[in-house]
Amino acid sequence: MTDTSRRSLLGALGALTVSAAVPPAAATASPARATPSTPAASPSPATAATSGPRSSMTFTGTPYDTAAFARSSLGELTATVLPGTPVRTEIRHGGQRVAVLTKGARTVLLPGPERTFTENKQSFTDVFDRLVPDPALPPAKRLKPGWGTSPSGGTWSVYGGTSGDTDFGVHTKGAATMLLKDTEAGRYATLTDDGISDADVNCVAAFDKVPTGNACSFALLFGYRGGGAHYRARLSFTTKGEVDLRVEKVMNGETTLLAEAGPLATEVRAGDAWRIRVRRKGAKTQVTAWPAAGAEPTRPTAEIEDSEAGLRSGRVGVRGFASPGCTNLPVTLITGRFEVTAANWETPPSVTHRDWVRLLDAPFDGEWTPAVEAIVRGWAGSMAPDVFSYAMMFLPGAPGVRGADPRVAGADVLGEAGYGKPDSQGLRPVGADFHDYLERPWTFPDQTRRPEDGQRGNLDCSGYVRMVYGFHLGVGMMAVKDPAKKALPRKSGAMVDFAPGVRVAQRTGSGGSAPDLGQLQPGDLVLFDVNDVAGDPEDPDAYDVDHVGIYLGLDRAGKRRFLSSRKSADGPTMADVSGASTLDGPGIYADSLHTVHRV
Template sequence: MSDTSRRSLLGAFGALTVSAAVSPAAVASSAGRAAASSPAAAWLALASGGVAGAASTSGPRSSMTFTGAPYDTAAFARSFLGELEATVLPGTPVRTEVRHGEQRVAVLTKGARTVLVAGPERTFSENKQSFADVFDRLVPDPALPPAKRLKPGWGSSRAGGSWSVFGGTAGDVDFGVHSRGAATMVLKDTEEGRYATLTDDGISDVDVMCEASFDKVPVGNACSVALLFGYRSGSAHCRARLSFTTKGEVDLRVEKVADGRTVVLAEAGPLATGVRAGDVWKIRVRRTGARALITAWPAAGVEPGEPTAEVEVAEVGRRGRVGVRGFASSGCTNLPVTLTVRRFAVADATWAAPPSVTHRDWVRLLDAPFDGEWTPAVEAVVRGWAGSMAPDVFSYAMMFLPGAPHVRGADVRVGGADVLGEAGYGEPDSQGLLPVGADFHDYMQQPWAFPDETRKPEVNQHRHLDCSGYVRMVYGFHMGVGMVAVKDPARKALPRKSGAMVDFAPGVRVAQRVGGGGSGVDLGQLQPGDLVLFDVHDVAGDPDDPESYDVDHVGVYLGLDQEGKRRFLSSRKSADGPTMADVSGASVLDGAGIYADSLHTVHRI
């Protein structure tokens, strides 16, 4: 697509005000029809989706929407822009602000190619997703050296976040994933239950299900497995509890626990007789508002058409985590008993509005670094950007977030490969962890001739991008910044790894930590589009020795979210790909989170 036709197409969409939510399927369908060889049109399809009000897993996964009144292109069109005034701003690095009357048109940085340009207001948002954890990992993995094994527990659910476990013996394997497809909880005593919960505290309405079994028919007294919802602590939650009795029967109790007291809300049973060791049962809870429907049935059978129990839930149980509890009743004499969970799924859930960032900043690139002089030639480029809705850094960046449609490229270098679309981080290892992931050409499955080396794609990394691969895909492949296979001592091309970007990325350093602690990074000149680089795995380095830090993560600063927090885009292992959201840690630079604590460098391309 020519630049002229692309601008005409994008400009036509600039006059639209979008408020209705569009499903990812519809987005993908429209993008596939309209833009098999046009990344710009696919971007427009994604940009027409929206998320409003409370979030649900059934809503659009991610979106970039145009907000406010219909965009008045005349306000920025070249013929209407009028005289521009350029002013050098105080501070380092040196920046030049360009204004038309009271309107800020652009900000240029001496030594950098990126330019902040005013344009149509956009809102960027990312929803959470439904997921099923089938425990396709080993925790800990005995085949790995001890230093590389995860601690006992259930590890991390891809897309669902980390499992938090409570109860049992510290350092023991009362919790683990010891064979693929089976998370275990060993009950050795009758004094307290064992708990495994996902670390998302904000779920309200929910449709959640688990599949579980015991390795023994209990002797002396019952053992039970409970599906937790509205979990705030062991003394404040609701649960749907299946008791496996010494007679081979299964009973259901729906219970509320508040202030350490247990109140039975409903009970039913026996639901079956002759239950044997290893028989798998399913428990499902569908809670909307104060109403909860609970269904329990043998996994070998069909889910009943009517719920097994229906209850009204008070304040406790309306918001909190979901998870699993195992318990051996007092008098059970054939301990230890092992509870096995084979599947845990959240089919739908609702929480407060997902994170969103709204602003009018578009990030574009000059052909060469700005030398600090506001010349007629530079002015002509800035005027050419005025009113343009051609894809910028964020347009491309959002096209790799969850739910984005896959689009083939027309560039002969990529041979019709995907150049846009939802990306994962990489292939998981035996513990379900994601090691170093994929570069941009691995995503496309294309060999690439860099100035310093030719690289072949890793065959198992199709549609995957690690943190630096994501930055290189956006700034390098799509925006045209040069790239090298390793690093460029001349600092004219993007290195492969985030650690090398600290000292060798082209552009200018905006701020850097001196010693330990994120508070050492001055964020006064941080602006959308800046690279933010982190020392995530050595937050507790020696604060008096900067050399003890090793940058290992990179993202792109997006802007202030609806809570006024600085939010960034990056491809993360815990989120399994590019994200602006909060799976296993919020993507923000404020507060006491891991990224606020580990921020090391801010760099402008």
Template sequence: MSNTSRRSLLAVLAASAATIPLGGGTAAASPARGTASAAQGAARAAVTPAGASVAPLPPPAAGMSTARSAVTLAPLNADHFSGLTLTSPLTATVLPGTPDRTEITSGGRRVALLTHGARTVLLPGPARTFTENKKPFVDDFQRTLPDPSLPADERKYWGTSPGGGSWSTLGPVDTDYSVEPGTGIINLTTDYASRHASVRDGEITDVDVRSVARFDKVPTGDACSYGLSFGYQNTHNNYRARLSFTTSGSVQFRVEKEVDDKVTQLDTAVTLADDVPAGTDWTIRVRREGTRIRAKAWRSADTEPSGWAFDVTDTTFGKGRVGLRALANSGCSNLPVKLSVSRFQVDAGNWAEPPAVTHSDWVRVLPEPFDGTWTPELEGIVRGWAGSTSPDVLAYAAMFLGGAAPVVAGSGPAEGKQVMGEAGYGYLNPEGYRYEGADFHEYMHTGWTFPDGDHTGPSSKQVGNLDCSGYTRMVYGYHMGVPLAAGEDTSGTVLPRRSRDMAEYAPGVRIDRTDGTAPPAAAQLQPGDLVLFNADSGDDQETATVDHVGIYLGRDGDGLRRFLSSRKTVNGPTMSDLGGNSLLDGTGTYARTLHTVHRI
């Protein structure tokens, strides 16, 4: 990356009141491998350094208020720039406690904190807020659930949603729900009993969601219907935009709410078509923003209507799940009727309270571990870092959250490969569960030769994915220059491939470890530390020890310690609580199973 390119990018990052969205609009940066790379997805800044090639994510739907995952930098006013002047010489003081740490001050003000034996350095800088929001997703049901060798009466459920969480299927018969590759199926085997399928994410408020489905029969006796649910609290309380398929072949559309089993129409129903044959795909789309609800529906083979069939306001339900509802009216006489859902898609969504961490800690990485001796060379490095807004460990870690803009390397061993941008966890097995095994170079779809000469080829199935240890290696290894091992390594000088080996042999200093009876107190925990868990998450079935790793981010607005990690349930890097709290406090899985804290 050229100096000119770096200066152009940093000018964007240092702009007053800079919010760095992680997706949408035009993105640009061109990282090179090593500690000097300074890439940041400044998504709405029209800056394209020489050699960069960017394929930006599509922007949120027009008018949608979704705030995508972002790093927000406070305004850089005169106080910031005046603070860049440091006294000469700087003062080094060894602090009490374990591990040994040296505090560097200028005029009594801390300018760096170094840990003996570690490369990471904590420095004060402009305050930043790290925020994550709902990741858009598409579920096209490309899975077989469950194993087709199982008896037919055991084939029930819809499995895991690519958007995080899993599908909940309720009422009245479990075997009415199944998945065939490309289709989620709801069999209406009894009349006047609703079937509900919803994604287990109850924190969604604003949302732009759609579904595509078809019935295999024109009903006789009475109508059948399928609806797109939102603001879903439970089977008795929810909103829905619903299509009714009548015995004459007409299709009627309505928007309604159900409160304690009482259904109220939010507007007058409309007839969209007549003489519709069985097997016709219909799309329903809902956009909810605050109390405003808009909905439309159309034959999927036709062009989406430009206008909305309904535009209403209602305040009954706030946050809730999204999903589907199917029903055969009482009197429907040609049961069973099958609803086949080929697509469920969330284009944008807000969580009611997106997780956010705000602090002024920046995490840099030294070329070598600090041996406890303060030297002129180290002073020069720290002076160069003072007040810098070039990306640090935490900035790079955030650049793989949902909505992050793709960034392609302009030079170096990964030239032409994507090295930042929204990451998944792993590809799906036939049953729809995610495989681990996505290392940093798998994400980039390139082979990699490690310092010991071992070479690992790319995997076409893991492009764009990072498992928990692969994510850690992408941040600390590829972007920050910490040496990496191809697999296991006990030298303590390179970062091993698996989390269980990181717990024992990662370079740096162990900060704390469980005594086997309780999680470690981690009193010296600081941003950038590796947090390693014995969560029994399935990432490592061979041993009953560490099986998950993340990067500690800091305290959220509730004062709780939050970390970043790549997880199966969320399908990629996250700091959120979907499928388990990303917290080291409380009674959640990760709070209970914290095993080791390590400083690189």
């Protein structure tokens, strides 16, 4: 990488340390990535609470204060081999640790200015551009009935009625259906993200019939903890073709009316779509409802002030219900759009520490030589980007930055990344390597790979690791795998046995005890057997391991948290959409941790 390119990148990384907003003029900023369109609205109480960057890397105190480094450049440094495996050498100046080097690895752990890494809920729009299940696929490959997975929002969980999931589906792209064929119970579709508090959420839906005998209703759910505990903004469609709004709280199965308005319209026909928007900040909530074909009213339809202790955070979603006495069942609720314009988690994940991770030009051979000492001393006072500086530059809200390297001139080398393009059912298969993100062909020592169509700006889990450690920090890479173990393989499973560096810990045997995390340190690769499918011995590209991330450190709850690119979050994340990004159980990743590896 050229000095000019590195200065540009450092400028953009400096912007991230402030707010993950727009890079300064020193960086070559690319146009902002497309964001979901939002309806026009008057200022709301939720706006200030939910605006701003979705992820950040901030410094404690003065960002460019080098005092934390300076002591390490003074006086004599001592080297001590630490007990345990892998073999590590600790470098100290007086009573202060200056660096930790690992025999056989290039990564070096150093103290530096304290940083806090955090991520909040990212915005997304689900227009149900998928088929669930897809009848064109073989039965074994079809998803079970439901609404599938939203882009960046996690998986839709559906239930209710007498026939369960078969009453839900996306049989036509752009139309998620909820079949109401009885009046015994409502049906619910919620996103499996329990921590949402302040939010600006809206949905668009319609009924395929005007009800007879009694009304049908649909509601936008928030603070959802279950069918018997949630808030809802409910539109009731009457037999007269009118629409009424009720804002309700359900607690312990008892419904309390908080506000009502209506009729909002008359002569409503079958298929007329309506939009509900909920803007919540603390105890205050504004609800606006209007025909989706028209403009949003300048004033909210209803306002409430209520904050039930058990409902301060929860899921968001949609409910459909046919009132007792409705005589023209079945009635189908059709949801065409669900949008989280902005939201906050009640407790966003946050990691604070003074650990910086840098790379030697070659693996440390265990000898503390004058040459190695010169390199470590040269890092004193350096604010050059490290592993985490680069890794955070692909999380939600990170600015796009173009590279000056002739191999990628004009391509974004930093900036918010997705996971990969979805298939017909909305699933995101493996496939987005770093050169797919760049949309550039890449010549590896073993072969040349061309970028896959439609993957620009995307990184799957191993592609994310290769982008950080390989493209930006110079670790060698292969198109497949390197038997000499000097280059990062393409697939996470191959990294277990073929990644350069040293193994720190590994699960013992099939179903054996979890890896010992006593020697785990920030920057280590953490590899998982999430799907619990054994590798095929006749297929050299089939492995037990199917996911990889970068260990970040202890969060404020004292749990070991990692960064990885995930399908459910649609890109790099340190957060917990559809499963906690922590190594401490119980949880899908804590239970499936297979190997810890140090590059």
